[in-house]
Amino acid sequence: MSVGQQLPSEPRQSIFRPRLWLQNCLWKHHTELCGTAADGMPRSLPKRLICIGNNQDQTRLIDDFGGKTVPYLALSYCWGPSGHITTKLNNYKNHLRSIPWQALPATYRDAIDFVRAIGYRYIWIDALCIIQDDLDDWNSEAARMGDIYGEAILVISAANANHVGFGFLNERSGSRTFKNKLQKGPGDPTHILVQEPTIHGNILGDPSLEQQWPVFRRAWTLQERLLATRLVHFAAGEIIWECATTCACECGHLEAVDAVTSRKRYDLSSLDGLKVVERANRWDELVLSYQSRHITKDKDRLSALSGLAARFQCEHLGRYVAGLWSNFILSMLLWEAKKGRRASEYVAPSWSWASCQGRLIRNDAIEHNSKFQAVLEEAYSEPSTADPYGAIIPQSGFIRLSSPTMEGVVVRSTLNGHPMIQLTPGLQAFLVSDVHLTDSQIGGTVKCMFLRGLEAGPSGRYVEALILNVSKNLVDYERLGVAHIRNHSFDEDQSLRKQLPLVLETIKVI
Structure with missing residues (x-):
């Protein structure tokens, strides 16, 4: 009080x-x-x-x-x-x-x-x-x-x-005010008003x-x-x-x-004073907040953020592509959905957070593409209106990545039933799928595209990968989720790159 x-x-x-x-x-x-x-x-x-x-x-x-x-x-x-x-x-x-x-x-x-x-x-x-x-x-x-x-x-x-x-x-409802009496020795009492405070966390x-x-x-x-x-x-x-x-x-x-x-x-007036990596992280914070909010029409998901995107835009962030900034896109790809669902209609490519409704989390701060082992070859989306930061033409968005890859199999953990990716007979990756997996997807083969962490030893960060399914056109790939391998899961004497049958590939993800 x-x-x-x-x-x-x-x-x-x-x-x-x-x-x-x-x-x-x-x-x-x-x-x-x-x-x-x-x-x-x-x-x-x-x-x-x-x-x-x-x-x-x-x-x-x-x-x-x-x-x-x-x-x-x-x-x-x-x-x-x-x-x-x-x-x-x-x-x-x-x-x-x-x-x-x-x-x-x-x-x-x-x-x-x-x-x-x-x-x-x-x-x-x-x-x-x-x-x-x-x-x-x-x-x-x-x-x-x-x-x-x-x-x-x-x-x-x-x-x-x-x-x-x-x-x-x-x-009004909410805050209440109480009249209280204070008595200090002889004489008339003092009355004070005590108000139940409004919560100002907003x-x-x-x-x-x-x-x-x-x-x-x-x-x-x-x-x-x-x-x-x-x-x-x-x-x-x-x-x-x-x-x-x-x-x-x-x-x-x-x-x-x-x-x-x-x-x-929340203050946008300070944007111009930020380093570009700080600007990218500020954008990511807004996206995480935005995705926890309700929107009636899925198709409006990019439009309802376009004014902020226009305010954030600067040369060093790169191009704005379906809700992500191209110079930081490899890091921005590593969003994780909590109880997500795919949009009811095409809103964005599968690798964009805008394609998935639901609360998002991120395990690491946003970093420049140069910090990754994967290489962004191309990123593209075509606006459907005159607004370069708004809705995009259906099926127009894609990225082309070059990265060490291998195939894996979706399995369930014998400990708790959580989905995992079986990479080798002795090594599994923890899978965070964008949406709930059906039983028919267990046992399926997926493409694992490693973005960073392959050179890390036991004291380094865990390995992170995009998990992809072949798309309906049987040529390109779509995002299924992301996967992590904790460092203690593999041989301490050598990097993971030396332990896995990796192939360097260039893949188009839609």
Whole structure:
């Protein structure tokens, strides 16, 4: 328990706080950190915005700004089940005239009320500002998502709403306040308010708490948060502020700790000061976080991260290929899926993390390709839209690797039944398959492509390999998983390279 002021039971009673935080950021924070000028004018506008007018009946979509630039807010939220109002080809012209207030779900109404309360007139909401059944419009606006959230004067995060009908200006639940009496000797007692604190792990970067809020469980909202110049989170118990300079909250906890330093792993403003290997590892951290989130449509998996990829891009990372950076691709291939499943439709080649839904882990830090015994000969994927970091054309992605290889057989451990790769009569590799193996796959022959560790002695790292199956075209290969051989598993007097019947091959993996 921590001592603090009593918070209003209604978030609407606290709207003055984010207004003050915003004014303070615009006028006092350094523009190189917090981005916008004091008037909050963006450098570019989305194709459309919602104009909130002076009252509820004047809410409408606008696509002609008369050559002017206007400040706008953007909404980050959970869609939830389908069925809520969206802009489509058949109602687009109607929405330019008016959007029926009663047809709007609670989260949209709350967002519009908030925009009006802090003195602005425009907001961007994806479901209403993108024509949802116009593929060209969706692709063009999805490619600009990074700019849309980055140029917004403020992003509203409906943090505690698990669907669009929930709203975020409801009566608060969560933190409770207790009145306590202190008696020190004779005289009147002193009364203090003791508030049950809000958990701030979401802001401070505690991985165990990162998905406590529903909005942090949605894949799209990762880049919406990280690319925003400033955000205001409407959590269960209080309102929380984030920008590159300051973190703040109603209860005062974030001002009492070094919250900005604690969330540095999320800060994109420091990217240009990182060494390229640090930049690659920062990307990998984001991918691991991203893959633990839910996405409704598998086909959006690369698109929902494209704004961040554009921000990370630099010459020394190499080309962006289906979610991986070519100069670090050998290390980035060694992701492991926990209870994964393959996407329901083609999203990415089998070697890309984007092809597999589920939580990922990694055993080692990302390293440059030069640290590996395998050699990347070619890496390619073809974007399906004008966005070079978005979705790719089906079947277009591949890598060509040269590496020591050998065949192995999938078996089950006699100790615990876990899948293994039998390399020689006396040597097995521990298999981490991307998806659950069926009984029919046990006993099958696979290709083992060793990436690193073959020269390691007993004190070196374990050996790591890609495990591949022949693809349906009977020429190329597809990823089945990765395998490890612990150093104590083989002869201490010589490297593994000398113990295995290896052949140097160049293989295309799709």
